[in-house]
Amino acid sequence: MKFLGTICCIYIFSCQYPVDLSNLPDTQKFLVIDAAVTEDFLRVYVAYSLEKVTSSGAYTLPKPPLTKAVIVDGKGVRYTVKNTTGVIDTTFKGRIGETYQLLVEVDGKSYESEKQTMQACPELDSLIVQYSREGFRSRDDLPYDGFDVYALAKDVPGKENYYQWHWTHYARASYCLKAYSPAEKLDVLFPCFPADCWNIVENDKVIVQHDKLRDGSALNQFVVRVPYSTPPNSYHLQIEQRAISPSVFEYLRSLETQTENVGTLFDLPAQTRFNPNVFNLADKSEKLLGVFSVYSYRYKVVYIDMRQIIPSAEPKVITLPAKFSDDTRASAPCTEETFRTKIKPKGWIN
């Protein structure tokens, strides 16, 4: 049956093998300026690309550059950005219809973005959760049985609109550390302290859409497939719908092509889009990464019941990677990270 497997594997992308990085070209250094302005917060990230990546995948983080950043609105009001490491600043609130520009000074060089206007985002009317079986997968694959989640909204008619969807899944963290216990002579798990601690999973694929084929009509977008599995028994999912600008859309589309088709015979050419809307004032040819995105967004939270009965399907049980430590007093701190938080998620129901 190998021949059938061969035919099949081409389509399910399983004939993939890791290779080392020994014959990559010499590393080049680029500046990254990535910023977002929304109705709720501001986020600015300025850094250099990685300096060196070894064949094993180890890398060196570059030294953060000396940076000053300012947001200027359409009336000329300046807001000095407090930090440029990508941490969210909720003291800044953007306004729909207002225009913003980012000015950045990095290691003595001046950069500025094109002016971006915050567009109104249509309401995220509802979320549809639909069970399906992906028969083309192996029965053992986690997403074989699962729930497809769609976002439903209505496009604003009469003008070109561009949208992005983003999902975030919060689950209460059952442990915050897996470590070797000399007393028990094996790897064990340590619960979080405080106990109100959540793991975060976000989408790593770009989901964007324009309304060229559906001006003014319903916007229905497949967002994510959630595997039919437990724990948790009730799966929290937050879906965000953003109204973005054409230049941000084009930039995100280029990121999408980096993940679309990869690992198949129909790969698109790998490409990076430089300078979507931020430029070096003195040297417009300098290649910059990142984008200045000004958007408004609407969100909804949905809980998927993993205990529901689905004929001829059973939820897969996800087991813990080790047992908990026998020392019931032992715990690990819940620290704020990109994949963990102590802040209670929006719409969280215990």
Added chain:
Amino acid sequence: MNNALHHIKYLGIVLCFCALESFAQTPCYFVARVTDAQTGEALHGAVLKMDGLETFQVTDSMGRVRMAVKCGEHNVSLSSLGYKPYSYRYSVQNDKPIVIKMENILTQLEEIVISSQSETRNLESPALGVSIMNLKAVQKLPPAAGELDVLRSLQSLPGVSAVGEGANGINIRGGSVDQNLILLDYMPIFNPTHLLGLFSIFPTDGIRELQLYKGSIPARYGGRTAGVLDVRLAEPNMEKFNLKGGIGMISNRLHAEVPIIQGKLGLLSSSRVSFNEYLIKFYNNVLLNSLGKRRLPNNKPVFFDLANKISWRPTNKDNISLTSYISHDSYRIDSLFSIAGIVPKQADLRYGHNNLALRWNHYFSPKFNLNLLAVQSDYKTSTESDQLKTGFKFDTRLIYQNFKSEITYSPNSLQRINAGFTVTRLKLTPGDLNSVEGSSISPKYLEVEKGLEAAFFISDEYELSKKLLAEFGLRVVRFWNLGPVTVPVFEEGSPKTPSTITSRVNINGIESGFNRLEPRLALRYKINDLSVIKIGYNRMNQFLHMLSNNSTPLPSVRWKNSNRYIPPQQSDLISMGLFKDTRLHVWEWSFETYYRWQRSIFDYLNGAELSINPDVETQLLPGKGKAYGAELMINKKKGVMTGWMSYTYARSFQKITGEYPEIQQLNGGQWYPSLIDKPHTLNALVNFQTEKHNAISFTFTYSTGRPYTAPVSFYRSGVRFLPIYTDRNNGRISDYHRLDFSWVITNPSMKEKRWEGSWIFTVYNLYGRKNAFSYFFNPEYTNFRPFKVSVFPSPIVSLTYNFKFE
């Protein structure tokens, strides 16, 4: 000027002298028509010799041959690829033609496996870069998964390559896949593969011969700039019924030839069907538990092809044939592509050809022949997604209609003229997007494109002297892109982008037209009876373009006519070759070198949207290309051990500057390797056949890895790290090599019966090398480590049973 006139005068005198000398010494002509004894089909390329002398003549496409000899008795001998040598003593008194029937001997021990051309045809014809294979030669090559594959077999020839295993189509001397004209019994094929590129679509049992033109392309072919693959179906057997077929692991074949009126009317039908969907279901439902392995995903892969041919010979001078060809593929595939920004989770993909050709061949005299041909090729694709709320159906279609009239005139044994005209009508439906029930997608239809191509061609093959033979050719072609069509008007002095469109113009008549002249030249100089030097030059133009920026094109790829913004692609190829045969025709070797210039080729913008874009001109970046190389081939044609070895050095580069280099150029406006630049290729085949029931073959292939775009660093974007790409094709994947094995057991019972069976046992990729098709970085899987895609990563053992009933 005087000097030039003097040279022309001198050349004229030489030509007259050569002709007169030849006529003065030859009061009689031996004239014959050579046919297949079983099918009555004319044999092209059979070699005629008289009295064991080294001088010879070769039959033309109608099987006719003419040789000047002294009147009286002569020993006539004929040989042809795959046929038993013919020898007879014949009294030549006048030029009355005789018919010689040659017996097909596919089971013969000593046979030619493959040839740059058959037997001594390579030394006789002025054409170079022409390869001919018959079905037997294809069968010698160990097939992948037991499927005989024409395109994969051709890749063993020097100068023919593919982007990788499983890629859709072949690349000839640095050309892209759409730059090859692929004909199946005169009908163009727009997608030559089944299973998205894994197997070629030709019905192998029905094939009589494959001719691959990668160098000298005769003037009768046009419309593509790289190569021509002319696959001819056999003529149906009009004498007796025969049936053959095969049961394989991927597909099953059945081929029948039925004489309807003895010697007058015959039918050929050749079909192939795959049952993979049912095999996968059977495996998952019945065998899975006993084997205890993983379930196989069911992509519902189904394909079939069916070729039918009816031939009618109302008189000895007429041959009328009607050929139809249908192919169909159907799969369910995972989110492999986006259409207008919609990436369906899964989609059903269907595509196929529906072709028809009517041909009338009339022999006015042994000197004059007329060939009329009417062809329609209809290629359709359909992609359908039933995804909730965003379901759609996307259809494309390409209709090609062609009429061709062609004469061949041989005024004497030194000259052969081929001339004719051809008219082609093209109708392209680039994309109809419809929503399915419950979907919010608005329908969108791209304008139908129409084109008309008219061409006149003439070629004159003339033996200037016993050593020097020349073929002059000229093709005069005119192409019109026709309305009704809406044409965008761009801001003057600005690049063509959606934002620089100032207005749109509706045109009902001719949108644009192009005149092109295509000179062709082939010269052969005979150093001695066994060695020749050849020089060739071609100019070719292409008015129909395939727009694809995938590594290998999807079946639903968009085709586009040339218009005011997309000029025809043009290629000039100059090639030179040295060919040598041995006295007993056991060994043959050839060395060819070439240089190719391409103009008006194009690459694509980053993130180009091609599928349903009405202004697709805005996504293209024009540029130019060049390719050069050298090909060496050594061929052992006879004996217990046969085979060949070829080495190719080939380079292919492109330079994409766009119309505004300062903002559009790729790779800094410098030459960079194209996707098919593989400098070194080595192919070898050894076939052992000690007796007629068993044959063992080994095939080895090696090539330098192809270029890919490698990242120059990584950066953090949100929660992931992304690779950074600057220049295109700046890296190279690992080298490719593979060893295959094949064992053919013919008629194991060793008894002469009407039913004869044979087994083909093959191991593809014997040592299981995980050859890379491409490298990629997937942020989903890992941050920095690249992965490779391997199409056939382990040995594939297969067994095919073939049968024959006569």
